[in-house]
Amino acid sequence: MKSLIKLEELMMFLLSIYLFFFLDYAWWVYLALILTPDIGMLGYLINTRIGASTYNLFHHKGVAILVGFAGFWWMMPELQLAGIILFGHASMDRIFGYGLKYSDNFKHTHLGNL
Secondary structure: OHHHHHHHHHHHHHHHHHHHOOOOOOHHHHHHHOOHHHHHHHHHHOOHHHHHHHHHHHHOHHHHHHHHHHHHHOOOHHHHHHHHHHHHHHHHHHHOOOOOEEOOEEEEEOOEEO
């Protein structure tokens, strides 16, 4: 089952790359921004509860989809880009087993323990 989930996440990651090429940005912009959602880990400098909340905000696919749709609705390429990057990053993380965090420990995720 884990392989099937990883394959599904890989397909979503590839979808984010595909959608990116509809935007008017150079290819290297995707590479430059793909790790930026990890800024959500800064909340762990305060405590694990806040860290889990900020991490999950930046890694929740629903948030990514809402941001992306808002960008398409209001014709704002910056929001479109942000949504695609958030979505691609969340998929990439889940390929490697990094899921949404529980507040007790960074290594305790919805996909199991790291």
